[in-house]
Amino acid sequence: MQKPQAQSTTESTLQKIISHAKEYGFVFPSSEIYDGLAAVYDYGQYGVELKNNLKALWWKAMTQLNENIVGVDAAIFMHPLTWKASGHVDGFSDPMIDNKDSKKRYRADVLIEDKAAEYEKAGDETRGQDLRNRLARLLEANNLEGVRNLILEEKIVCPVSGTANWTDVRQFNLMFSTQMGAVAEDADTIYLRPETAQGIFVNFLNVQKTGRMKIPFGIAQIGKAFRNEVVARQFIFRMREFEQMEMQFFVRPGTQQQWYEYWKETRRKWHEALGLPAAKLKWHVHEKLAFYADAAVDIEYEFPFGFKEIEGIHSRTNHDLSKHQEYSKKKQQYFDNDLDENGKPYGNYIPYVVETSVGADRLFLAVLSNAYTEDEGVDADGNPKTRIFLKFHPSIAPIKAAIFPLVKRDGLPEKAKAILEDLRYDFNVIYEERDAIGRRYTRQDLIGTPFCIAVDYQTLEDDTVTIRYRDTTEQKRVHISELRSIISEEVSFKRVLEKLS
Ligand code: GAP
Numbered sequence: 147m148q149k150p151q152a153q154s155t156t157e158s159t160l161q162k163i164i165s166h167a168k169e170y171g172f173v174f175p176s177s178e179i180y181d182g183l184a185a186v187y188d189y190g191q192y193g194v195e196l197k198n199n200l201k202a203l204w205w206k207a208m209t210q211l212n213e214n215i216v217g218v219d220a221a222i223f224m225h226p227l228t229w230k231a232s233g234h235v236d237g238f239s240d241p242m243i244d245n246k247d248s249k250k251r252y253r254a255d256v257l258i259e260d261k262a263a264e265y266e267k268a269g270d271e272t273r274g275q276d277l278r279n280r281l282a283r284l285l286e287a288n289n290l291e292g293v294r295n296l297i298l299e300e301k302i303v304c305p306v307s308g309t310a311n312w313t314d315v316r317q318f319n320l321m322f323s324t325q326m327g328a329v330a331e332d333a334d335t336i337y338l339r340p341e342t343a344q345g346i347f348v349n350f351l352n353v354q355k356t357g358r359m360k361i362p363f364g365i366a367q368i369g370k371a372f373r374n375e376v377v378a379r380q381f382i383f384r385m386r387e388f389e390q391m392e393m394q395f396f397v398r399p400g401t402q403q404q405w406y407e408y409w410k411e412t413r414r415k416w417h418e419a420l421g422l423p424a425a426k427l428k429w430h431v432h433e434k435l436a437f438y439a440d441a442a443v444d445i446e447y448e449f450p451f452g453f454k455e456i457e458g459i460h461s462r463t464n465h466d467l468s469k470h471q472e473y474s475k476k477k478q479q480y481f482d483n484d485l486d487e488n489g490k491p492y493g494n495y496i497p498y499v500v501e502t503s504v505g506a507d508r509l510f511l512a513v514l515s516n517a518y519t520e521d522e523g524v525d526a527d528g529n530p531k532t533r534i535f536l537k538f539h540p541s542i543a544p545i546k547a548a549i550f551p552l553v554k555r556d557g558l559p560e561k562a563k564a565i566l567e568d569l570r571y572d573f574n575v576i577y578e579e580r581d582a583i584g585r586r587y588t589r590q591d592l593i594g595t596p597f598c599i600a601v602d603y604q605t606l607e608d609d610t611v612t613i614r615y616r617d618t619t620e621q622k623r624v625h626i627s628e629l630r631s632i633i634s635e636e637v638s639f640k641r642v643l644e645k646l647s
Pocket of ligand 1: 340341342343373375382383384385386388389390392455456457458501503504505506507508509
């Protein structure tokens with residue numbers, strides 16, 4: 147009896163976050179006036195500020211705090227051979243199956259995993275695990291007919307038509323393709339990149355040579371990636387167009403394990419510094435590794451729908467650079483003139499790579515879910531009242547401070563606007579004079595503004611204002627000249643970055 151209840155609370159928490167994100171200008175469905183586009187979203191006026199702050203913080207943590215990491219901004223379109231070399235043309239696919247009655251398409255493995263989860267929820271852990279093991283064996287052997295038989299054997303039906311009238315299982319490549327060139331017959335098929343990492347690999351030597359980089363060094367990049375996900379659900383968790391923040395760290399062969407451990411810990415610390423609680427983060431070590439990888443782990447965050455991956459840290463050996471060397475026929479080597487234990491230079495080699503890869507949108511959802519707070523309290527008449535606010539770390543809050551005149555007359559607006567004018571060059575601050583001051587506080591709570599500054603009659607006499615703190619609703623009287631340092635102290639990226647050293 148308990149479990150369905152917990153499930154519905156979970157779903158309603160996600161629903162609340164989705165509604166809040168839409169109602170208060172964080173995330174909208176894409177092209178909503180045409181009923182939206184599945185798994186594609188737009189960021190609104192506050193969402194874009196929050197996302198930009200997250201990206202800026204990652205960029206600073208990676209490039210500014212590490213003198214051996216630099217950034218690039220590679221094009222989304224890349225030579226088609228890039229994706230042959232990387233293995234995406236031949237291997238970046240999901241097994242899918244269609245229901246002939248509803249014409250709906252599903253990921254065959256997800257249908258089976260959902261069935262396993264159903265057994266586990268009902269308390270039959272063994273049956274669930276057994277089903278997962280059978281699925282893993284079939285996928286490993288690329289036995290798609292076996293996967294279909296397992297769906298039939300388990301009597302899995304389409305949730306829409308309720309029938310088991312399934313097609314065969316086929317591999318479905320997740321890359322979006324398009325044509326480059328004006329004449330259809332001569333046009334080349336090119337792809338929208340499914341990861342940003344390859345834009346870094348193909349620029350490895352450009353950056354190494356022009357930047358005179360010495361191994362170990364890293365290249366960071368933030369950019370859009372595209373995947374034609376078969377199952378796209380859970381809001382911005384799994385999108386067809388999304389943004390990645392990736393860093394490839396090039397190391398001497400044999401040192402990759404040490405760097406893998408270093409980046410694992412450093413990246414987890416970064417999420418905690420941002421305010422994601424340690425108890426809501428966990429590791430998921432990959433048992434089954436890609437054939438070229440020698441270690442891989444995900445950092446998972448506990449979303450309202452359970453622990454799910456937000457970032458991957460992968461030790462990818464020299465696979466990618468070796469493949470690019472093979473396909474481009476251009477050497478992807480580095481000459482290491484440091485001396486080994488025998489006093490000889492390490493010489494030429496293809497570097498090994500440790501990658502850190504975090505999705506900006508998943509991080510956004512984690513931060514938003516974590517910030518969403520419902521505080522049970524009482525109103526002025528003693529009736530129960532829930533205060534909803536977004537408890538963002540001040541450094542990433544979309545708006546840092548809102549400045550209000552108590553009333554719209556007697557020179558208070560002019561005084562408030564003068565404060566705005568003084569602060570706006572340093573912080574993202576806004577001026578607001580509509581409605582009663584209580585409603586103005588509520589509006590700022592709902593978008594997570596850490597400070598509200600109220601200008602009243604006393605301000606005209608002694609240049610003091612009240613500053614209200616979002617999380618406690620505490621109000622303090624301070625001199626206008628103190629505002630810059632109070633805000634700066636809280637919202638500076640330094641407050642996050644200093645926790646990393
Ligand atoms: N270069 C390695 C790579 O792309 P990945 O695990 O496929 O690895 C890395 O993706 C990160 O990108 C994930 O941890 C996730 O945060 C994000 N990501 C992947 N697919 C996504 C999708 N469809 N929607 C949103 N974010 C996604």
